Amino acid sequence: MTQLLRTQAQEHVYDIEKLYLNAANNVCQFIYIENQYFRWGPLAEKIKQIAERQTSWGRDPAQHNAIHLFVITNDTNDGIGMGTLKTQEMLAQLGRADVIPGVTRLLRIKQIRADAPPKPQPETANDHAGQRKLDEWQAEQGRKTREAENSTVQAQEVPGLKVHVCSLVAPDSPEGQPWMPVYIHSKLMIVDDVFTTHGSANLNTRSMMVDSELNICHEHPAFSRPLRQRLWGMHTNRMGAQDEPELAFKAWGEMIRQNKEFKSKKLSPVASLVEFYYGETTVADFD
Template identity: 50%
Template sequence: NTLDAYWDDDAHRYARMNARFGRNGETPRQDMSSIVTGPILECLNANFCNAWKHNAKVDLLTKRKPLAARLKVRPDFGIPVMAQITRTQSQESKQDIKSLYLQVACNATKFIYIENQYFRWEPLAKKIKEAAAKQVAWGRDPGKHGSIYLFVVTNSSDDGMGVGTVSTYKMLDSLGRANLMSGMAKEHQDIQQQHDVMSAVNELAIARMSSGTDAAARQKAAQKKLDDARQGRNGPLTPKDIPGLKIHICTLVAPDSPGDNWMPVYIHSKIMIIDDVFLTHGSANINTRSMEVDSELNICHERMDVTQPLRRRLWNIHTKGIKDGASDSPEDAFMAWKKTIDQNARNQKSGLPPIASLIGFSRTSTLKSQLD
């Protein structure tokens, strides 16, 4: 990519570089690219050529078709894999990427890792919860067999989230993490509590007009309901547990940020990893547009000897190599991430530099946008 913002490396340094020497964008940028060789290039080319023919009325496919037989896998570029192209192409009613995400979420037994620019497509949250609930219903005991662990790295800044704060809130709320967007969560809580108080007031008024042997008991119950509703006002925002599912929602900062100015890392990746085996990456974000409307292209495969090293590398970047930060044990990694998130929260509050790039997702703004 020729854009200055993309010329970053794994260090995600705070300092902006001269364009000849490194990242020259406003902030560091987390992304992933890949080299693709072999017959799958014919599929990539066909997708491009068909779109070009549709829009530019130029047939490139016929001219290029004889080249397909010359497309060979290049083992010197990495381990050969059996890969598949998935697309979102609304002109052809293709929503393969949508189907892919909803299917593989059901296959997770250990962990799901999502690193994406956006995290705001609620059907995926529902499918992940459904998968965890089914496994618990089928006899999986989280205390004995462990939970499914969901690790998410996404943007929380205005620039990073863009125009989808409402759908992001709905996504987090569905996963029991509305508290991470405390501004919007507080507004929602206030509206709900006002409704609860008014409902309790009306119920008490009706109870006071009642007669009969149980009138006093009904009045007492209605009064308690009103008292509870009033006490619930201004209560703390807390996460909600989901049986069989443990969740970290995170974002990134430049790990060498000064204590008084933690710089966000712009997350541009579009990656999902399941159980260190399945991997999909490409252009699709976790949002409705990428799943149903825009033109998107992803590649997926199931090769542990490719997927696991990638996941380890990513987690080591984010946790700065701390003990168990990239562990093959989801439980150990989850605990290491929690320690990192908690320590970074304390450091930020105290005006100290971060210990690693990984921090907890947090957004206090009440700004609402729902164009996506």
């Protein structure tokens, strides 16, 4: 059985929002997301919440494995566009601010300024005590800002959750040339090889709350598993399409490592799959 779901703000219909959150709430093994955008915070928060909740209820990742989240989305300026702020926020919720470090550092600096105590104001030119306080304030803010600018952004562990965030390049990108990014326009999520939704809705606020969108969903393993296997096989050159999420996660990690090495040596990629990385320092919040 297939269900149709809509976002239709004029009629106060937000079925797709509920669909994504309910599907994430029911995950047992893995979630696979392939979407043009990856910047809808409520979904990240739900996934994180479920992983932490299952761990608190006694799920031992060493014995039962963690929940695995596999994401493929755009990491170019054309793909992320004016949504870098929400993208960073979603990645940070999942412990992966490390793949968008420039924006993360800018936001850290912004937070430092917001948390700063009031700037001292010397009352007169001869207010030496006031001037000394101002100098100390400026020195301290400058120190904190420099630390943020030079800080290393590292991945953070989320209890019970393992996350790969990836993008795609042309697998036949020639040696000695920049790899050609593949523009991702999918709007797909698969959960545990059972549940699938696809349609017109992106993972952003506009698709969930504003624009008119239409998705379908179904719980049909005979469709969901072959679809996931086909996509993973295509993206990983048949090296990362294992049915066991733990094995697939390790294979994706090795592929990410190899492609980083090959890219640094200006070789052709081993497969389309590469780690998501956005190194620009543009903060934009147009969703």
